[in-house]
Amino acid sequence: MGQEPRHILSLSGGKDSAALAIYLRDRIPQIEYIFHDTDKELEETYDYIHRLEAILGKPIVRTTPEDSFDHWLKVYRGMLPSNHRRWCTKMLKLKPFEAYVGDGPVINYVGLRADENRTGYISTKPNILAVYPFQDDGLVRADIIRILEDSGLGLPPYMDWGRSRSGCYFCFYQQKIEWVRLLEKHPKYFALAMEYEEKAVLHGEQFYWCKNEPLRELAKPERVQAIKDNWETAEARRRKARKNISLAETLGGLEPEDDPHLRDGCLVCSI
Ligand code: SF4
Structure with a gap:
């Protein structure tokens, strides 16, 4: 008889993976929850x-990866990560995930919803099978919000001040x-981000x-002020285009389709 698979769910700190954890809590009691801490998350x-x-x-x-973001930044010779060179996801999220999972069979639960059309790297290791319970069961954004509210957890607190991720x-x-x-x-976080940016110049990179x-x-x-004004104008246009969406669904002020992070499939960081 083959080895029984482990059941694993990666939490990102985002609402969908949190809702999936609650959704599966009683359905799959043996499930293992993990969180890949980059040490650079918001409090x-x-x-x-x-x-x-x-x-x-x-x-x-x-x-938590053995080596920190700052360690890898040195390894990459001060080259900060970007959309085109996303070593951060690889070193701080995917590698720790694969190390934790090991080589035995694993079912990896992913919180993609039925009302979205995202893709993204999960893992290409052959022993890992990704499954999508919300998609299989037809659960959409409003269902996820209900699960979070019913549990008493609610939406992630950074959404209160308009951060989507x-x-x-x-x-x-x-x-x-x-x-x-931010x-x-x-x-203080903004200042730290600015410091990284300005130090990059010392490594010969703008x-x-x-x-x-x-x-x-x-x-x-x-x-x-200009960024706020632009956003207000764009938001008014968006609101007009989606009159029927409830307030709860628009909390945070950014929709997944507006959000390149979500669109571009950095699922492990943001789902
Ligand atoms: S959230 Fe993910 S993609 Fe963004 S900087 Fe961190 S590790 Fe990189």
Whole structure:
């Protein structure tokens, strides 16, 4: 007889994986929950994972990588990660996941919903079978919000101030409006991100987290105001186009289809 598979769910600190953990808690009691801690997450994310752990009633294993972001940054000779050279996901999320999983058979539960059309790297290891319970059972965004509310966990607290993502505070997938919100909510994280950017110059590279704009420029009051105004205008257009979507569904102010992080499939960091 073949070896029984382990059942594993990776939590990102995002709402969909949290809802899936709650959804599967009683259905698959032997499930193992893991969280790949980059050590660069927002404190709200750590708090959310902690509260989720209490609701699940079992530990969420932290697969903190042996080597930190700053270690890998040195290995990559000061080259900060970006969409085109995403070593951060590989070194801080995927490798720790595969190390934790090992070589035995594993069923990997992924929180993609039935109302979205995302893809992304899960794992190509042949012993890992990815399954999508929300898609199989037809659960959409409103169902996920209901699961989170009924459990008492609610949405991730960073959504209260308009951030759409879990993951590193400096994640290069952030939209400009999210950088502005980070600046206003967590100026110390914004300053740290700016420091990384400015140090990159010392390694001979002009690197900006946010496309072609240095964070120091983006933080200027007139730029902050312009970004907010642009966002308000775009948001008014979007609201018009989706009159029938409930307030709960638009919490956070960013929809997945607006969000390149989600569109581009960095599932392990953000789902
Ligand atoms: S959240 Fe962003 S910066 Fe952090 S590991 Fe994922 S892709 Fe990289």
